[in-house]
Amino acid sequence: MKKTMVKENARVLDLGTGSGILAIAAHKMGAKQVIGTDIDAHALTFAEENIKLNRLESQITLQESDLLEQVSGECDIIIANILAEILMELVPNLAEHLDDNGVVILSGIDQAQRDKLVAKLTAYNFEVVSEMHQKTWVSLLVKKQEV
Numbered sequence: 001m002k003k004t005m006v007k008e009n010a011r012v013l014d015l016g017t018g019s020g021i022l023a024i025a026a027h028k029m030g031a032k033q034v035i036g037t038d039i040d041a042h043a044l045t046f047a048e049e050n051i052k053l054n055r056l057e058s059q060i061t062l063q064e065s066d067l068l069e070q071v072s073g074e075c076d077i078i079i080a081n082i083l084a085e086i087l088m089e090l091v092p093n094l095a096e097h098l099d100d101n102g103v104v105i106l107s108g109i110d111q112a113q114r115d116k117l118v119a120k121l122t123a124y125n126f127e128v129v130s131e132m133h134q135k136t137w138v139s140l141l142v143k144k145q146e147v
Contacts, residue, residue, distance in 0.1 A: 009030070009031070009032035010026075010030065010031045010032060010075075010076040010077050011031070011032060011033045011034075011073075011074075011075045011076045011077070011099075012026040012027075012031040012033070012034045012035070012075060012076065012077045012078075012079065013034075013035050013037070013071065013075040013077070013078045013079070013097065014026065014034065014035070014036040014037070014079045014080075015037055015067060015068070015078065015079065015080040015082065015090065016037070016038055016039075016080055016081065016082040016086070017036030017037060017038050017043065017044070017047050017062065018038060018043050018046070018047065018081075019043070019046055019047055019050055020036050020046070020047030020048070020050045020051050020060070020062070021050065022036075022079050022081060023035075023036035023047070023051070023060050024050060024051060024054050024056060024060065026077070026079065027056055027059050027060055031077070033061075034059065034060045034061070035060075035061045035062075035063060035071070035075075036060060036061070036062050036063070037062070037063045037064070037065040037067075037070075037071060038062075038064065038065070039064065039065065039066050039067075041064060044062050044064060047062055048062055067086070067089060067090050067093070068090065068093045068094070068096075068097055071097060073097070074096075074097055074098060074099045074102070075097060075098060075099060075102060076099050076101070076102045076103075077102060077103055077104075077105065078094065078097060078098055078102070078103075078104045078105070079104075079105045079107075080104070080105070080106050080107070080108075081107045081108045082108050083108055083109075083110075084108070084109045084110060084113030084114075084116070084117050085113070087106055087108075087109065087117055088116070088117060088120055091117075091120050091121055091124050091126070092124060094124065094126070095124065095125065095126075095144060098144065100144065101143075102143065102144075103129065103141055103142065103143045104126070104140075104141070104142045104143070105139065105140070105141055106139065106140045106142065107137070107138075107139035107140075108137070109137065109138040109139065109140065110136055110137065110138070111133070111136045111137070111138055112136075114131075114138045114140075117140070118140070121140075121142055125144060125145045126142045126143065126144060126145060127142060127143060127144075127145045128140050128141070128142050129141045129142060129143055
């Protein structure tokens with residue numbers, strides 16, 4: 001995430017925010033607007049506590065949402081640290097929530113699922129800009145393909 005936070009005042013969407021740690025990190029790296037979503041109300045409660053501990057209640061918005069179902073607008077950076085099976089469901093609606101020059105950081109991908117996810121991203125006109133590996137886990141940085 002640190003490598004992608006080059007646009008000052010970025011709008012960031014943290015899908016499946018869980019504890020809110022990535023949303024907090026995005027704000028601390030300079031994001032202007034951060035929205036954290038999760039389908040689990042208990043996770044959002046935990047995220048809210050962490051956001052309060054960091055005194056960022058007015059800078060980070062939390063929202064209960066099933067992936068992108070209840071999310072509106074476009075973002076400069078979308079972060080999703082979720083298992084590949086769930087990321088696969090996310091791909092078809094990703095482009096409509098991403099600014100034309102935006103990027104998506106996908107992590108939580110088991111190496112065995114990487115090729116299947118990349119194939120789906122490619123089918124929806126995304127290209128992999130870079131990837132990182134840590135043991136059997138993969139993280140992808142993707143953007144919309146230029147037409």
